[in-house]
Amino acid sequence: MNSIFHYSILQYHHSQALGEVLNIGVLLWFPEQHQVIFRYPSRLSRISKLYPSFPEKTIRSYFRGITAKTQQLNKQPDIFIKYEQRPRLFLDHEILIRDSSALQFSDVKTAVLYTDDLAAISDQFYRLYLSFYDQQEEYRIPHDESYLVKEFQKRLRQRLNGVSLREAFEHPLTIKPEGTNFSYKFPFAWQNGTYNLVKPVSFDLKLEESIHEKATFNFGQFSFLQPYANEHNARFDLLVARPKDKNLYSAYDDALQQIESVPKVKIVEEDELDSYSEKTAEALR
Known part of the structure; x- marks a missing residue:
């Protein structure tokens, strides 16, 4: 036996x-x-x-x-x-x-x-x-807010024939709505019919709850800034990164849908950075 x-x-x-x-x-x-x-x-x-x-x-x-x-x-x-x-x-x-x-x-x-x-x-x-x-973990640079700004800046510089944009990015635009103590910073702004305020919003996060919380925060912020947008003919252009974990894609899609429901908001995902930077460069030339 x-x-x-x-x-x-x-x-x-x-x-x-x-x-x-x-x-x-x-x-x-x-x-x-x-x-x-x-x-x-x-x-x-x-x-x-x-x-x-x-x-x-x-x-x-x-x-x-x-x-x-x-x-x-x-x-x-x-x-x-x-x-x-x-x-x-x-x-x-x-x-x-x-x-x-x-x-x-x-x-x-x-x-x-x-x-x-x-x-x-x-x-x-x-x-x-x-x-x-x-198992060896595949190293991947986190696509956070800093990463998004650098990628946009790099593409913009290439299209402007090496023109330095350091000064523009080192002096972010600060908005202080009248009658409040709040202030909001945008690393870059450009004019093309509308006043386009650029802000990075990364959803390259680990947890579904974190994605929902970040979406809710941004939904509230841009809802609050609607009077400013109407007064200055402004639009908020959000450079967005998706999560690395494919299991979080559904939460990510829900987050974008929530934020896009706010007027005067344009979503620019990572795979759209090239075309967006091209449009920005054309306006700046």
Whole structure:
């Protein structure tokens, strides 16, 4: 009869309501060999970037505790005999108590021992469930407000045959609506029938909530500036960057629709920077 082993995935339930579950560890135990192995990623930066509220320090303390427990169990062969027919109880009683907290082990699964090299098995299961953490992250310059302004300025300079625009961009236009204490800065303005006030608005963000909040803020700001736009025949040209995460595209589209509903607002997305800078250069020549 072939030997067997059991395994279970340590999971962090980030949101019970939304069903967001993150695999953060894998536990394997081998009853006949009286061995238990716990593997976990050394780097958790990817989760921390996706979920700023992720309790990394707390999770790492659990990693240390479970590792210490497995080291103790590997010195107690009788423990494996005690739970030989009850692998779930082994997990609940000896490794991590099952409760309503966010950190839980998945259901126990059983597999046939296909090699005597237990380390090789643990390596394979680590790659299967946790290799995500060790993949090299593709570096990408964040397309924030500063990036948008620099890209617009670069394209504008090219079309104006190298004419320096540094002074214009280093002295942003400040608008102070009458009767208020508010002030709004625009890094550039140009005239072409209308007075076009240029402002970068980046949605290259990590969270859907952040996109919604930023859209609401800009909706309120440009609604408030409508009297200024009417008085000065002005238009607000927003240089916009979309999020890197494709899962946020829907939230991004909703954000643009909300802002575009305000009169006197023109959206200029990144792929429109060339044509927009060409129109601007024609007006400035």
